[in-house]
Amino acid sequence: MLGWVSIAMSVILVGGSLTAYGFWRRLDGQIHRENVKDKLGKDRPAKLNDSINILMMGSDSRQGANAQYGTEQGERSDTTILLHISPGGAGAIGISFPRDSMVDVPSCKRKNGSTIPAYFGMLNSAFSNAGPSCTWRTIESMTKIHIDHFVEVDFAGFKQVVDALGGVEICVDKPVNDPKAELHLKAGRQTVHGDQALGYVRTRYVLGNGSDLDRIKRQQAFMASVVKKATDKGMLTDPGRTYNFLSAATKSIHADDELTLSVMQKLASGLRGMSAGKVRFVTVPTMAYPKDKNRVQFNQQLAEPLFQAIREDNTPPEPAPTPVPAQQKVQPVPPAQVRIGVFNGTGEHGLAQRTADALTERGFKVVKVGTVKSASKTKILYGKGAEGQAARTALAVPGHPSAAWSKAKAGYVYLVIGKDGAKLSGGGAAVPKVAGEIRADRDICAQT
Structure with missing residues (x-):
C-alpha cells in the first residue's frame, strides 16, 4: 500500500504544476508522522546495503473510529511484518512475526519520557508498553537487521484502504458464519469489502485451527491479493479511483517522521515495475515454547539464514558481456543447461541446500544436494563434455576456477563448498525459501 502511494504521489509531482504540488501537499499532510529516532538507542545494527526495510504493524486500538470493535484498554500490535525491498526492485519479502512469540524486549522509552526496563515476554507487549519504537527496537535486536521506517494501520484505516481498492479477492473452502466477527461468507472465490475483509483477517475460530x-497464513494470502490488486496497471489510469485510494491510504497510515518525500520517491523507484511474482510472504521459523503450549519461540537454526540473507542483500551489478575464462577457452552455456550437484564440506548445517536454492532461482538445474568430508577450499569440478557448464558455474560462483575430474559423470558439474565459502555473484546471500511461503502471483484458491 505504501509503495503504491509513493509511486502515485511521485507521478503527481512529475506534473510540475502548482495544482499537482498542491494536490501532493494535501495528501502528504494527511499522513500522521511521529519522531521516534531518539527512542531507538545507539546500539542499533549497521546498515549494510541500500535495500529498504519497513516495519509494518497493525494496531488493535479501540479509540475513536475503532470503538465499535470492543472496549479493550490500550493497544497492541497483533500483526507485525518486516517488509524487505531488495535494491533495484529485484524483489520484496514480508516476514511475519507471530504476536505470541516469547522474546527479549530491550529497555524502551515511552512517549512521556519514562523508561521501561528490559524484560522477557510476548512480542506484542512491546507495542502496548512503549509504542511502535519499542517493537522496532525489539525486532532489530532479535534479527540484527537495520530497520529504516515504520508504518502503522488500525482497524478503521484497514477498512478504508480495502474499500478504496474496490475490495480484495479471497477464497474459502466452506461457508463461514461467525457472528462475533460479523463475518458471513459463502464458499469459494469472492471479493470482500470493509467489515467483511476485517473480519476475515481477524477471526481465529471459524477458519483454520x-x-x-x-491466522497469519490467512493474512498473508490476503496481502498477496492486495499486491495483485495494487499492481494492476489500471489503477493509475482512473483518476477518480486513484484519488480515492490515495486519500484513504494517506489518512490511514501512521509513520516515522523520516519517511519523507525523498524516501517515498526512492521507494517508488524500487517498486516501479515490480510484478506480483516478485513478492512473497513468509513467517519467521518458530518452535514450541516449552513453558506454555500457547506460546512459541524463534527457531534460531532456521531463522538466522533468513535474517542473514536480508542483512546482506546488496545491489545487483550492471549487466556485463559474458567473458570467456582464459584457462578454458570455452563459451559458458546458459544456466538452464547446467546440471550440477552441490556438496557441503564445511559442517555448516543447510549450506548446500541454501546454495542449491540460490542456483535454482538463477536457472541452474540442481540434480543433487549432499555433504562430503571436510574441504578446505571450494572447488568446481566437471566431467567430460561439461566445460561450458563449468564455465557458467565459475561465473556464478566467482573466485573458484573450474577443473576436470576423472571420476565425474560426463556432462555434469560438481560444486564442493569448502571453508572459504561459495558466495554467488551479484550481492549477498540469496534469501532462502521458507516452508509455507506465499507468493503474490499465486491463485488465491490454490491452497483452500
Missing part, C-alpha cells in the same frame, strides 16, 4: 500461526 484457531492458532495465531494459522
Whole structure:
C-alpha cells in the first residue's frame, strides 16, 4: 500500500504544476508522522546495503473510529511484518512475526519520557508498553537487521484502504458464519469489502485451527491479493479511483517522521515495475515454547539464514558481456543447461541446500544436494563434455576456477563448498525459501 502511494504521489509531482504540488501537499499532510529516532538507542545494527526495510504493524486500538470493535484498554500490535525491498526492485519479502512469540524486549522509552526496563515476554507487549519504537527496537535486536521506517494501520484505516481498492479477492473452502466477527461468507472465490475483509483477517475460530500461526497464513494470502490488486496497471489510469485510494491510504497510515518525500520517491523507484511474482510472504521459523503450549519461540537454526540473507542483500551489478575464462577457452552455456550437484564440506548445517536454492532461482538445474568430508577450499569440478557448464558455474560462483575430474559423470558439474565459502555473484546471500511461503502471483484458491 505504501509503495503504491509513493509511486502515485511521485507521478503527481512529475506534473510540475502548482495544482499537482498542491494536490501532493494535501495528501502528504494527511499522513500522521511521529519522531521516534531518539527512542531507538545507539546500539542499533549497521546498515549494510541500500535495500529498504519497513516495519509494518497493525494496531488493535479501540479509540475513536475503532470503538465499535470492543472496549479493550490500550493497544497492541497483533500483526507485525518486516517488509524487505531488495535494491533495484529485484524483489520484496514480508516476514511475519507471530504476536505470541516469547522474546527479549530491550529497555524502551515511552512517549512521556519514562523508561521501561528490559524484560522477557510476548512480542506484542512491546507495542502496548512503549509504542511502535519499542517493537522496532525489539525486532532489530532479535534479527540484527537495520530497520529504516515504520508504518502503522488500525482497524478503521484497514477498512478504508480495502474499500478504496474496490475490495480484495479471497477464497474459502466452506461457508463461514461467525457472528462475533460479523463475518458471513459463502464458499469459494469472492471479493470482500470493509467489515467483511476485517473480519476475515481477524477471526481465529471459524477458519483454520484457531492458532495465531494459522491466522497469519490467512493474512498473508490476503496481502498477496492486495499486491495483485495494487499492481494492476489500471489503477493509475482512473483518476477518480486513484484519488480515492490515495486519500484513504494517506489518512490511514501512521509513520516515522523520516519517511519523507525523498524516501517515498526512492521507494517508488524500487517498486516501479515490480510484478506480483516478485513478492512473497513468509513467517519467521518458530518452535514450541516449552513453558506454555500457547506460546512459541524463534527457531534460531532456521531463522538466522533468513535474517542473514536480508542483512546482506546488496545491489545487483550492471549487466556485463559474458567473458570467456582464459584457462578454458570455452563459451559458458546458459544456466538452464547446467546440471550440477552441490556438496557441503564445511559442517555448516543447510549450506548446500541454501546454495542449491540460490542456483535454482538463477536457472541452474540442481540434480543433487549432499555433504562430503571436510574441504578446505571450494572447488568446481566437471566431467567430460561439461566445460561450458563449468564455465557458467565459475561465473556464478566467482573466485573458484573450474577443473576436470576423472571420476565425474560426463556432462555434469560438481560444486564442493569448502571453508572459504561459495558466495554467488551479484550481492549477498540469496534469501532462502521458507516452508509455507506465499507468493503474490499465486491463485488465491490454490491452497483452500
